[in-house]
Amino acid sequence: MTRILAVGRYSDVDAAALAAMGAQALPSAAALAALPAALRAEVHGVAFMGHESFGAAEMDLLPALRVIANFGVGYDNIDVGAATARKVLVTNTPEVLSDDVADLAVGMLIAQSRGFEAGIASVRSGDWQRRGPLPLARRVTGRRVGILGLGRIGREIADRLAGFRCQIHYCARTPRQTPGWTRHGDPLSLARAVDDLVVAVVGGEETRGLVSAEVIAALGPDGVLVNIARGSVVDEPALIAALEQGRLRGAALDVFWNEPAVDPRLAALPNLLPLPHVGSATVESRAAMGELQRRNLSAVLAGQAAVTPINAP
Template identity: 60%
Template sequence: MSEILAIGSYTETDMEGLREMGARVVESLDAMRGLPEAERAEVRAVAYKGHHDFGADEMALLPGLGVIANYGVGYDAIRIDAADAAGVRVTNTPDVLNDDVADLAVAMLLMQQRRMLAGDAHVRSGAWAGGESFPLNRKVSGRRAGIMGLGRIGRDIADRLAAFKMEMHYHARSEKETPGWTYHADPVSLAREVDYLVVALVGGPETENYVSKEVIEALGPEGVLINISRGSTVDEAALLDALEAGRLGGAGLDVFRDEPRVDPRFHALERVVLQPHQGSGTHETRAAMGRLQRDNISAFLDGRDLLTPVN
């Protein structure tokens, strides 16, 4: 019996932190649904780590619920309108993962352009030792980069790319104060002006397929799309078609529409770097995310201000 219920698969470090708070931990929303009514009634705070919808039905099963502390910056699995209606506060874990996600975005871009997966295989296979030369590829520094969504992660990506002497462009809802970066009100115009397009949008219904067929085609046969946001932000069917037909130069993808069930058409693509949604997947950052999730719960239970509220 506990007023804190943690839902999801947590690391050893996080399990220890949760146990210290006296939390009960279950693996999934289904497991939560299977708890006896009396136990569900005790729950005042949920630590949530998952991608399945946490909506009105789930909240109704926890009548004493006051806060859902999401593990992750993207909280698109939690229905904010339902939370508002039920008087439930929602928190997330912003900022602590920005560095890692930005690092991965830059790394995927460099790997894609310098063909480093193929380079490693060229050495390991013995092809290089056997006298086969490795093809030339494309220079990265000094090119034109576009950031789609200039929030905190987008800005951390842009700051890194600027150190590679790139000409910076961006699209966002409104023009921001930047060190001379070029604003594009229209996402297609952004894609047309750059060599690399890095998607750093928030997830959710408003950005569904925001990187449309038109954006992808505007990026063009020499262009590279990097996505570290959510699979939902990109029209994945259009992306696959364009990559297969050579109408898009390449991609670096950490997120997918139906992940982890990645469309097998991706497996055969050579000019693409694929990663298993590991943007924030470092020991350091996951520990910081867990701490922030628990600190939000403690703040709520102690009646203090939430650290990183969403609603």
Template identity: 50%
Template sequence: MSNRSVLQVGPLKPSLAQTLQDDYAAYVLPDEPTEFLAEHGAEIRAAVTSGRTGVNAELMAALPNLGAVVNFGVGYDTTDVDAAAARGIGVSNTPDVLTDCVADTAVGLMLDTLRQFSASDRYVRAGRWTAEGNYPLTRQVSNTRVGIIGLGRIGSAIAKRLSAFGCTISYHNRHAKDDSPYTYVGSPVELAAGVDVLVVAAAGGAGTQKLVSSEVIDALGTRGYLINIARGSVVDEEALVAALVDGRLAGAGLDVFADEPNVPEALLSMDNVVVLPHVASGTVETRAAMEELTLRNLNSFLESGQLVTPVQVPVTASG
């Protein structure tokens, strides 16, 4: 490229970062950016980032010619979409390509949490099977009542998989889906009160902050399980930990947390809690597809000013 108009914001998949360097001569935003932005801010037309970093309003203001935030990942709640909309800045993400792997992870977490496979594995490795006898009985997964918060692409894929397990599916969204075969419930509290397992698949952002509140967790109850593959911000993490510590919730399977990579210490010793390091989309195939779509968005914007998979901003709720 004849000019350096691309900025990498935050760490990215190594091969993607290398392509940005090799093919676009991209700048990398330094940790102390003031001097860099003063010198180069006006050159930047596109910022490439991820859901773990994002582009805030302050950075947008320092990039007066920014036209697009190209996001590696489906979640973009770390980018200030309201500020982007106000400035006419497009935002893209990578939908669809990670739906299957994230849905697979949700089902895997549900199986592991209810059946305690990871805990059983630790039991055997610690020599406890021979010393203490059989592992305690666990909960059945098939034919359970499952509630899904956020019946978008990923939520629908989770529902399809769990239907094959004979599960009864209900859901909460901003609005009922006319073509959905599943039962719509008008509030998260009402949904939680009627299910055995609550799966969180809602988008992150201000509109869903702590949508799974202490009231929702209490409604799920002592025999209920929470599975979260969405964003840590969607769940009141303090309330969740307190409920698990007090025995007011049967268990939880969590791929995301409020302050990643920090996980509440209390969860680490609980056999009824499965914790994953935000790996729901972490397969070779999915990450390659995400990278390819990220670059298609970047190329399309630089060539035509249009994004391939733009998101609708501002976004204020799940779905």
């Protein structure tokens, strides 16, 4: 039989749909080694969900593996090179979540700039009545905003911000067709040209630390940094120092270096708006992501082309 492992913590709906395909649930890839070797030898497909590492060691425990279908667009935790070397196809779930991640990025920029967290607390606590208005916030309309990575999600963010009459600058390896937006060749040049910066590049080794201490310094004490991509893209200790010392006005992060174990210094910063990696966490996106994951899995196991493959082993 073709055995499928559903690795990760799925919603009831997705867990049921995977079970209907004959998948066996496994809460974590760390539990792979504990499975009987005879069972592992029969596994042809892995439905993967989560941010834990899935590399050569895990793949070697599944000698008959043909496909890793990731639930999510980012796959920096999956060793695609190791998969290709083992003739394992890797798929992801792009596009279906781009709108949600873009909505989140724009909402985070507004909420951070306009002081939503302090405002909500002021009403709930009664401080509005007792102590009066909060210090003035800052405008979003018309800001110069840099988009680091103008892929599908970055483009959706830029399109939305254009509706706020923001001047869009971007950094991408290749020039894109845009309505007059300004391209920059590197993050530092981008940061120097803008007020605020939104990180929308892929994760992984090639983007690690791209938002360096120098880039953060170039944004300066009037700048806001938004990251909806991967925590690894930002030099987190440099960001914490800049926020603590007021060298950056604010930040809004949906992703962190060591999530969900967020650095307590970050969690305590009043000029940071933190969210628990909810970029795609809507009923609508998650339903579409689960469906696309299962379509990829079924297609490959049936010997057909994957819908959204990452590699070509």
